[in-house]
Amino acid sequence: MFQQFFYKEWLKTKWVIILLGMIHIGMIIYLMLALRSTLIASGKIETIATMIGRDMLFITPYMYIPLISSVVLALVQWLPEMQQRRIRLTLHLPVSMGLSIGSMLAFSLFALLIMFGIVACLLVVIESIWLPRELIVRALLTLGPWFIAGLMGYSVTSWIILEPSWGIRIVWLAIGAPVVYVCLISSQPACYDHFLPWLIVLACTVTCLPFYSVYRLSMGKGL
Amino acid sequence: MKKIVSIIIVLGAGVVMWLVPACYSLLRPHTDKFPFVLYSQLDSDFIAFRTIDKQVHYEDFHGQVFTKAQADSLLPLFAYRQLLAEGRMPDSLYGYELTPKLIQRYTFHFKTSPRQLHKPSVGLYTMLESASGSVDLTLPPDVFRLTDDGLEFIDCETNALLPAKSRSFTRELKKKGFCFPVQCIWGNGTTRKDYDNGFLLSDSQEQLYWLRMQHGMPVVFPISSDNTHGWKQLFTMEPASHLMIGLAVTKDNRLYVIRSPHKENVPTSVALPIECYNPDEMQITIIGDLFHWTVTLYTDHDIRYYALPSDAIYYKDSIPLTLHSYIPDPAPTWQQKMVHILMPLRLHFTSYRTQRIFPTLNDDGL
Numbered sequence: 001m002f003q004q005f006f007y008k009e010w011l012k013t014k015w016v017i018i019l020l021g022m023i024h025i026g027m028i029i030y031l032m033l034a035l036r037s038t039l040i041a042s043g044k045i046e047t048i049a050t051m052i053g054r055d056m057l058f059i060t061p062y063m064y065i066p067l068i069s070s071v072v073l074a075l076v077q078w079l080p081e082m083q084q085r086r087i088r089l090t091l092h093l094p095v096s097m098g099l100s101i102g103s104m105l106a107f108s109l110f111a112l113l114i115m116f117g118i119v120a121c122l123l124v125v126i127e128s129i130w131l132p133r134e135l136i137v138r139a140l141l142t143l144g145p146w147f148i149a150g151l152m153g154y155s156v157t158s159w160i161i162l163e164p165s166w167g168i169r170i171v172w173l174a175i176g177a178p179v180v181y182v183c184l185i186s187s188q189p190a191c192y193d194h195f196l197p198w199l200i201v202l203a204c205t206v207t208c209l210p211f212y213s214v215y216r217l218s219m220g221k222g223l
Numbered sequence: 224m225k226k227i228v229s230i231i232i233v234l235g236a237g238v239v240m241w242l243v244p245a246c247y248s249l250l251r252p253h254t255d256k257f258p259f260v261l262y263s264q265l266d267s268d269f270i271a272f273r274t275i276d277k278q279v280h281y282e283d284f285h286g287q288v289f290t291k292a293q294a295d296s297l298l299p300l301f302a303y304r305q306l307l308a309e310g311r312m313p314d315s316l317y318g319y320e321l322t323p324k325l326i327q328r329y330t331f332h333f334k335t336s337p338r339q340l341h342k343p344s345v346g347l348y349t350m351l352e353s354a355s356g357s358v359d360l361t362l363p364p365d366v367f368r369l370t371d372d373g374l375e376f377i378d379c380e381t382n383a384l385l386p387a388k389s390r391s392f393t394r395e396l397k398k399k400g401f402c403f404p405v406q407c408i409w410g411n412g413t414t415r416k417d418y419d420n421g422f423l424l425s426d427s428q429e430q431l432y433w434l435r436m437q438h439g440m441p442v443v444f445p446i447s448s449d450n451t452h453g454w455k456q457l458f459t460m461e462p463a464s465h466l467m468i469g470l471a472v473t474k475d476n477r478l479y480v481i482r483s484p485h486k487e488n489v490p491t492s493v494a495l496p497i498e499c500y501n502p503d504e505m506q507i508t509i510i511g512d513l514f515h516w517t518v519t520l521y522t523d524h525d526i527r528y529y530a531l532p533s534d535a536i537y538y539k540d541s542i543p544l545t546l547h548s549y550i551p552d553p554a555p556t557w558q559q560k561m562v563h564i565l566m567p568l569r570l571h572f573t574s575y576r577t578q579r580i581f582p583t584l585n586d587d588g589l
Contacts, residue, residue: 044379044380045362045363045364045379045380046362048347048366048379049349049362049366049412051345052345052347052348052349052366052412053349053412053413055342128382129382130382131382132347132366132368132377132382134345134346134347134368135345135347138343138345141343145580174238175231175234175235175238178238178241178242179234179237179238182572182580185572185573185580186573186578186580188342188578189343190343191342191343191578191579191580192579192580193343193579194579194581195579195580195581195582198582205230206234208226208227208230209227209230209231211224211227212224212227212228212231215224215227
C-alpha cells in the first residue's frame with residue numbers, strides 16, 4: 001500500500017518535483033560557475049583569503065530556495081486535495097490515517113531529501129576541485145539549516161493547508177512561520193554548527209504536525 | 224493526538240517567549256550608556272566624553288567639567304592634530320619632544336568583544352612573509368591547517384599539500400620544544416597593516432610560542448612566562464612602535480602583554496595589574512599612547528577603567544597601576560523591571576556573546 005501511495009503522489013507531483021529539482025541543480029551549478037569565475041578573475045589566493053578572512057562562501061543566494069521549493073511542493077500536493085475534497089476519499093480508504101497521510105508526507109519529504117542530497121553532492125564534488133576541505137565542510141554546515149528549513153517548511157505548509165478551519169490556519173501560521181525562520185536567522189557561514197543536531201530533532205518533531213490537521217479534518221471540525 | 228497538541232503548545236509558547244521580547248527590544252529606546260574615557264596624565268584622572276542630546280560633554284571622574292579646548296589640552300596626545308592646528312601643542316612633555324611622528328609611533332587602539340571571538344573557525348590560516356622588505360604586504364600562495372602532529376600547508380593554486388614546507392615548519396616548532404597539538408592560535412591574516420607579527424601559539428604543555436615566516440623559512444621563539452594556568456585567548460598585534468607582539472589571556476583571566484625581543488633577544492611576557500579580564504564575557508578596549516594605556520573593560524555589572532604606565536609595560540619587570548575606577552551600570556528602569564515581571568522567560572537565538580545561533584534563556588541584558 002505504501003508503494004501505491006508513493007506512485008499516486010509521483011503521478012500527481014512529478015512535473016513539479018522535476019522542475020524544482022532542475023531549479024536546485026541549476027542554481028547550485030550557477031553558484032559554482034560564479035565561484036569559478038571569481039577564482040579566475042580575482043585569483044585563487046585572494047578568493048580563498050577572502051573566504052577565510054571575511055566569512056564568505058558564495059552560496060548565500062541559495063539560502064531561501066529549499067524553503068520556497070518545499071512550500072511550492074506542499075501547495076501543489078495538498079491544495080487540489082483540499083479544494084476538490086479528495087483528501088476525504090483518502091481518509092475513507094480501508095487503511096489507517098498514519099499509513100495513507102504518512103505515505104503522502106513521506107513521499108514529498110523523501111523527494112526534498114533527494115534534491116538536497118544532489119545539491120550537497122554537487123557542491124562537494126565541484127568545490128573539492130578548488131578548495132580545501134575545511135571550506136567545503138563550512139559550506140555544508142551552512143547549507144544544513146537551509147535544508148532543514150525546507151523540510152520544516154514543507155511540514156508546516158502541509159499542516160496549515162490540511163487544517164479545515166481558516167481561523168486555526170492563521171494560528172498555525174503564526175506558530176509555524178517563526179519555527180521555520182529559526183533556521184534562517186543568520187546567513188553567516190556555519191553559525192548553526194552547535195545548534196544543528198537540535199534543529200534536526202525539531203524538524204523531526206514538526207513532521208508530526210500535519211497529522212493533527214488531518215485528525216481534525218477526519219473529525220469534521222471547522223467545516 | 225494529545226502528544227501532538229502538547230508539541231503545538233510547546234512550540235507556541237516558545238514562539239511567544241522569543242518574539243514578544245524581540246519586539247520589545249526593537250521598540251525600546253536605545254541609549255548610549257557608555258562614555259568614551261581616556262586617562263589624562265595632566266589631570267591625573269580619567270576624562271569622560273559623554274554625548275547628551277548630540278552634544279559632547281567633557282568631565283573627569285571627580286565631576287570637574289571642561290570645555291572642548293580644555294579637554295584637548297588635557298589630552299594632548301589624543302587631540303594633537305587639533306592642538307597643532309590651533310598652535311597650542313606643547314613642544315615637550317615629561318622630557319619627551321612631542322612630534323606627530325613620535326605620537327603616532329606609540330599610539331594604538333585595540334578592541335575586541337566576546338562576539339568577535341566566538342564564531343565558527345574556518346581552521347585555515349594565512350602565514351604572511353614577515354621580512355619581505357616590501358612596504359606593502361602580499362598574500363602568500365598557500366594557507367595552512369593545524370593537525371594533531373604539525374602544520375599542513377596547502378597550495379591555493381593546485382589545492383595540493385606542500386609536504387616540504389609543512390615538514391619545515393613542523394620540524395622547526397618541534398625543535399624549539401613545541402608539543403603538538405596546538406591549543407590556542409592567533410594571527411592577523413590581513414595585508415592591511417604596516418608589518419606582520421606572525422602567530423602566537425600555545426602548545427599542549429601550555430607553553431607560549433611566537434611563529435613567523437622570514438624569507439619563506441620558519442622563525443620560532445618560545446615566550447617566557449610565569450603563568451602556570453594555561454592560555455585561554457591570544458591576540459597578535461602589529462603596533463607602530465614594534466614594542467610588543469600581542470596580548471595573551473590566561474585560563475584564570477589574567478591579561479599578559481607579550482613584548483618584542485629587545486634586551487634578552489627573546490620575547491617575554493608580563494602580567495598587567497588588571498584583576499580579571501574574561502574574554503568570554505567582557506568587551507575590552509585599549510588605547511595606548513606614549514605615556515599611558517587606558518584599558519576599558521565592559522562587564523555585566525559595570526565598566527572598569529585602568530590607567531597603566533606605558534614605559535613600565537614595555538620595559539619594566541612589574542607594572543604599577545596608575546589609576547583604577549569604574550562606573551556601575553545604571554539601575555534598571557521601571558520599564559525594564561516590568562519586562563522582567565511580564566516576561567520572566569525570554570528566549571533568544573542570538574547573543575552579544577557569540578555569533579553562533581543557539582537558544583538561550585534570559586540572556587538579553589534587559
